[in-house]
Every structure is written in C-alpha cells, then in structure tokens.
Amino acid sequence: MPDVLDxxxxxxxRVKNPAQYVGGEWNQLKKDPxxxxxxxxxxxxxxxxxxxxxxGLKIIHGVLNELDFVWCEHVFAPWPDMxxxxxxxxxxxxxxxxxxxxxELDLIGxxxxxxxxYSNVLxxxxxxxxxxxxRERGPSDPxxxxxxxxxxxPEPMSDFIDLFVQGDGEESVVALCRTLDELRxxxxxxxxxxxxxxxxxxxxxxxxxxxxxxxxxxxYMGLVPVADDLPKVAxxxxxxxxxxxxxxxxxxxxxxRVVQDRIILEIMRGCARGCRFCQAGMLxxxxxxxxxxxxxxxxxxxFRNTGYGEVSLQSLSSGDYPGIEExxxxxxxxxxxxxxxxxxxSLRVTQQLAMLPGRxxxxxKSGLTLAPEVATDRLRKIxxxxxxxxxxxxxxxxxxxxxxxxxxxxxxIGVPGETRDDLAAIWEMxxxxxxxxxxxxxxxxxxVNVTVSTFIPKPFTPFQWARMLEIxxxxxRQQILxxxxxxxxxxxxxxxxxxxxxxxxxxxxxxxxxRTILAAHENGARFDAWDExxxxxxxxxxxxxxxxxxxRTINATLDADDPLPWDHIESGVAKSWLRKDWEKALREEGTxxxxxxxxxxxxxxxxxxxxxxxxxxxxxx
Numbered sequence: 359m360p361d362v363l364d365x366x367x368x369x370x371x372r373v374k375n376p377a378q379y380v381g382g383e384w385n386q387l388k389k390d391p392x393x394x395x396x397x398x399x400x401x402x403x404x405x406x407x408x409x410x411x412x413x414g415l416k417i418i419h420g421v422l423n424e425l426d427f428v429w430c431e432h433v434f435a436p437w438p439d440m441x442x443x444x445x446x447x448x449x450x451x452x453x454x455x456x457x458x459x460x461x462e463l464d465l466i467g468x469x470x471x472x473x474x475x476y477s478n479v480l481x482x483x484x485x486x487x488x489x490x491x492x493r494e495r496g497p498s499d500p501x502x503x504x505x506x507x508x509x510x511x512p513e514p515m516s517d518f519i520d521l522f523v524q525g526d527g528e529e530s531v532v533a534l535c536r537t538l539d540e541l542r543x544x545x546x547x548x549x550x551x552x553x554x555x556x557x558x559x560x561x562x563x564x565x566x567x568x569x570x571x572x573x574x575x576x577x578y579m580g581l582v583p584v585a586d587d588l589p590k591v592a593x594x595x596x597x598x599x600x601x602x603x604x605x606x607x608x609x610x611x612x613x614x615r616v617v618q619d620r621i622i623l624e625i626m627r628g629c630a631r632g633c634r635f636c637q638a639g640m641l642x643x644x645x646x647x648x649x650x651x652x653x654x655x656x657x658x659x660x661f662r663n664t665g666y667g668e669v670s671l672q673s674l675s676s677g678d679y680p681g682i683e684e685x686x687x688x689x690x691x692x693x694x695x696x697x698x699x700x701x702x703x704s705l706r707v708t709q710q711l712a713m714l715p716g717r718x719x720x721x722x723k724s725g726l727t728l729a730p731e732v733a734t735d736r737l738r739k740i741x742x743x744x745x746x747x748x749x750x751x752x753x754x755x756x757x758x759x760x761x762x763x764x765x766x767x768x769x770x771i772g773v774p775g776e777t778r779d780d781l782a783a784i785w786e787m788x789x790x791x792x793x794x795x796x797x798x799x800x801x802x803x804x805x806v807n808v809t810v811s812t813f814i815p816k817p818f819t820p821f822q823w824a825r826m827l828e829i830x831x832x833x834x835r836q837q838i839l840x841x842x843x844x845x846x847x848x849x850x851x852x853x854x855x856x857x858x859x860x861x862x863x864x865x866x867x868x869x870x871x872x873r874t875i876l877a878a879h880e881n882g883a884r885f886d887a888w889d890e891x892x893x894x895x896x897x898x899x900x901x902x903x904x905x906x907x908x909x910r911t912i913n914a915t916l917d918a919d920d921p922l923p924w925d926h927i928e929s930g931v932a933k934s935w936l937r938k939d940w941e942k943a944l945r946e947e948g949t950x951x952x953x954x955x956x957x958x959x960x961x962x963x964x965x966x967x968x969x970x971x972x973x974x975x976x977x978x979x
Contacts, residue, residue: 378406403478460486470508525594600646630952733783932961
C-alpha cells in the first residue's frame with residue numbers, strides 16, 4: 359500500500375495552503391525509527407499557520423528530541439477541506455515530518471490554550487484513528503496527553519485525555535518520558551503506566567485514578583482517588599532556573615504562511631500585576647526573567663539558524679520587564695546592520711512606557727498595541743489594573759511623534775460592576791487617542807482599532823466566582839459601543855457573543871461537560887475559534903442532548919464555599935487568597951502588585967519570588 363505522503367499528493371490541488379501537509383521544512387528533524395523507543399508528536403488543535411507560531415510547542419518539541427530514545431514530531435488540525443478529503447479517501451491524520459498516522463504513535467501531546475479548540479482535539483483524534491474515549495483505548499493505542507493552560511482545569515476533557523501535565527513543561531515532560539520508558543521496558547500495561555506516573559510525579563493528573571462525587575440533586579462535590587496511594591491533588595511544575603531553561607534555537611522554519619514567522623523571545627514568564635480577570639497571570643507565578651544578554655545570545659543563534667528578519671519580545675507584560683531598555687539597546691546594536699526589526703506585544707500602560715517609542719528605533723511603525731482593558735478608575739480598582747489615563751495619552755503622543763500612525767487598544771466588557779458610563783468611557787478614550795495625532799503632528803487623526811472581548815470568569819482567578827453576561831446582554835453592550843462611535847477613524851471589533859458564552863460554559867464545567875463536547879463534535883462542531891466555522895447551532899443541540907443549561911452554568915455568582923471542579927489542581931496561588939481578593943473586588947479595593955515592598959502572601963513561595971528578583975538585579979548590574 360502507498361505511504362501516506364503518496365496518498366495525499368493527488369489531493370493537494372483540491373485544498374487551500376497545501377504546503378502545510380507535505381513536510382520538508384528547514385531544520386526539520388528526522389530520526390531512525392529503529393533507534394528510538396518512544397514515537398511522539400506535539401499536537402496543536404488548530405491549523406498549521408497558528409500552531410507553527412506557538413513557542414510552547416517549539417519548546418516541548420525541542421526538549422523531547424534531545425532525548426536519544428524519543429522522536430517527537432508535529433501534527434496540526436487539517437483545514438476542513440483537507441479533513442473532508444482525508445475522510446473521503448480513508449487516509450489517517452499524520453505527522454508532518456514522517457507522515458506517520460497518529461494511531462501508530464506511542465504518545466500524542468496536545469497543547470491546549472483555549473476552550474474553543476477542545477472540539478478540534480476530538481476532530482484530530484478521530485481523523486488519526488485514535489479512539490476518542492480514553493476508556494476505549496487498548497494496549498496498542500497512543501497515550502494522549504495535554505499540557506498548556508487548558509490542563510489547569512482538566513475535567514471538561516477528562517473523558518478523552520489519559521494524562522494532564524500541570525504547569526511548566528520543559529523539565530516535567532522529560533521526567534514523564536523517562537518514567538514511561540522505564541515502565542514500558544519493564545512490561546507494565548497501559549493502566550499501570552498511567553497510575554504509576556500519577557504516583558511518582560505530582561505534576562501529572564490521571565483522570566482514570568479519580569471518580570467525581572455529586573449530591574442527589576446533581577451538585578458537584580469533588581473527586582475521590584480510586585486508590586489510597588494516589589495523590590489527592592496535582593501540583594503545577596515551575597521551572598526555577600528560567601535563565602538557563604531550554605530554549606529552541608533551531609526551530610523548524612515553516613514552508614507555508616504562519617501567523618508569527620519570526621524569532622520569538624520569551625523575555626520573562628509570569629506577571630507580577632495581579633489583574634483579577636487574568637488566568638495566565640495567576641497560573642504562571644512566580645515571575646521569572648531572562649537577562650538581556652542571554653536573550654540577545656538566543657536571538658543571534660536563532661537568526662543564524664533561520665534567517666528570520668524580525669524579533670518578537672514575548673511575555674504577559676513586556677513593559678514590566680526590568681531590563682527592557684537595555685534589551686532594546688542591545689538588539690538595536692546587534693541587528694541594525696542586518697535590518698532586523700523588533701515587534702512588541704500589547705503593552706501595559708505605565709509612566710515609563712511613554713519613554714519607549716523614542717528608543718524603539720528598529721520597531722516597525724505600523725501600529726502600537728496597548729491593553730487598558732477598562733477606561734474608568736472605578737473599574738480599574740475592581741479588576742486590579744491600576745493605570746492612569748495620562749500615561750496612556752502620553753504614550754500615544756510619543757508614538758505619534760516618532761512615526762507611528764495607528765494604535766490598537768484592547769478592552770473588555772462585562773466585568774463585575776460595569777455600567778453604561780464605563781462603556782461610554784471606552785469610546786471616549788479611543789476617540790481621544792485618535793485625535794492626539796493631529797494635535798502632535800498636524801496630520802490626520804490616527805487610526806484606532808479597538809478590540810473588545812467579553813469578560814469570562816476563568817478558573818484560578820479571583821473572578822472565578824463571578825457571573826458572566828448572558829448572550830443578549832453581551833450583544834446589547836456591543837451595540838451601545840457601536841452607537842456611541844462617531845469617529846470614522848475609530849473601528850470596533852467584537853468577539854462573538856456565542857463563542858464567548860461557549861468558552862465560559864466549558865471553563866466552568868465539571869466532568870459531565872465532556873458529554874456535551876462529544877455531542878457537539880458528533881454534530882459537526884470544529885474550529886470554534888474561527889468565526890467563519892463556528893457553529894452555535896451544533897452546540898445548542900449538544901446542550902439539549904446532554905441536559906446542560908448554559909444560563910445556570912455561567913449567569914450566576916458561585917457560592918465561595920462550594921467545591922469547584924478544579925479544586926484538585928494546585929496552581930501555586932491559594933484558593934483562600936483568591937477568595938479574599940474576590941471580596942476586595944466586591945468592595946472596589948485594589949491589591950498591590952508584586953513589585954511592592956511587601957509580599958501579598960498569595961500562596962507562591964515568597965522566598966522564591968525574592969530570590970528571582972535578587973538574582974536578576976545582580977545579573978544586570
């Protein structure tokens with residue numbers, strides 16, 4: 359029988375972007391299958407152009423391939439046109455490098471970053487010939503693993519995933535693979551391997567080892583281990599030495615168009631600000647840095663291995679990076695001759711931010727991205743994002759003065775305590791930013807693109823107990839902003855009310871929501887993060903088929919004393935601290951950030967936080 363690559367070649371002229379399926383990328387790694395004991399793939403439940411841009415995937419792929427007994431490849435969700443062709447011609451979904459069917463692998467590791475990609479996990483498993491339900495998998499089937507932020511609340515996907523890896527993956531996935539390799543060589547069966555991994559590694563959560571408990575009325579009461587020697591909680595792993603943590607300096611260079619075709623530098627991990635809506639800021643504590651010189655060395659090595667012409671500085675809050683000015687100066691000096699530009703992510707508004715535009719000589723001047731989130735001081739107290747309007751306007755003035763011609767602003771609607779006046783302030787801020795360009799340069803008002811998302815009460819945040827707007831409320835507030843806008847240079851873009859609602863339903867669900875995800879998959883749901891493919895009807899049918907009431911799930915404030923479906927995962931930040939911070943939000947009180955003189959005692963080891971700060975300060979002196 360022809361191999362997979364030979365079978366898909368006749369299909370390539372029928373699908374969009376066919377280069378994403380043929381392999382052969384620059385820096386592609388191939389090992390002799392006979393020389394390894396574990397065949398693995400890092401899987402991203404979205405298309406090639408998104409997945410190939412994801413730094414976390416590059417990290418796990420690179421660190422696993424440093425192990426001589428592992429060969430790790432890539433696999434992405436095929437666009438619906440290719441998915442149709444694979445089904446029609448009974449061709450299994452395959453890895454990019456060797457075109458190996460997923461069912462022939464030992465390990466498949468999904469990176470879950472958004473609830474809107476969960477249906478794509480089932481789509482990929484089905485296309486790959488892997489049984490969807492973990493209970494249906496036998497000795498020859500791959501072990502299906504999940505990492506990323508989606509692993510922090512595993513229950514919605516626990517019917518389909520064998521093992522969830524909590525927290526940072528650079529070190530934990532290596533330890534995991536060594537343990538699995540040892541157990542497999544000793545002849546352990548599939549069930550034994552999984553439960554033994556849970557016993558040895560507290561960053562692993564194995565759903566088969568735990569059973570949910572409910573009251574007679576169906577109220578969730580928590581999980582119970584099936585054996586006494588299984589841990590009651592899983593704890594997120596955290597890389598302590600971030601300066602020297604693995605970084606992929608020879609990544610695969612995509613053959614097809616991707617979202618971020620550039621050098622991506624993770625300048626720091628975590629965030630010290632404590633915004634109450636931000637799950638990543640809570641999960642990634644403590645904050646850790648790489649020194650400017652280390653980052654420059656990494657960038658230069660990636661440049662030599664790829665030839666990329668742009669460097670992107672990645673973190674949750676790059677403006678808070680203590681060495682930002684030194685790093686920009688180093689990059690300007692090193693890359694000016696090769697005409698390599700810098701790309702800055704969305705920036706937190708601070709007093710120091712206004713000084714950056716004049717220092718960003720090599721940054722493209724197409725647009726500056728700022729994330730004020732809300733536009734009134736009262737809401738800033740509630741969400742704990744203390745910024746000042748004058749700092750934002752000063753930054754915009756500096757940007758226009760140094761050649762920028764447009765600004766992108768990120769806002770949220772539906773945060774606790776929001777009123778119509780808070781909505782009006784969003785438009786007023788965007789309008790004022792637009793008009794500042796004429797005041798500063800005498801040229802036309804700036805283009806201001808305003809992206810407005812809907813607040814979702816994410817697990818492991820102080821707002822995890824808050825209610826979320828109903829769909830009609832979301833649409834009403836979006837319409838208010840449309841009607842307020844009287845500036846043609848200001849454009850609003852809104853997230854779909856239905857997809858935001860779906861995200862909220864899944865992130866609040868317990869293990870029973872898995873039945874709904876399966877039903878939606880069977881109804882044709884896939885690529886829910888893409889507006890053109892999002893099928894709300896498929897999900898509403900799934901809710902009806904599985905007895906889920908969306909309004910009951912997300913449109914009510916949770917009781918702070920009730921068990922939560924993610925209580926068996928310890929992220930580092932204590933639930934008791936989150937509850938106190940939620941109560942402060944209700945009183946419209948702020949919490950100082952972690953740059954302050956006193957520790958907030960959030961649950962993360964305060965000595966570790968202090969040590970990180972001391973080491974970085976010593977390194978950059």
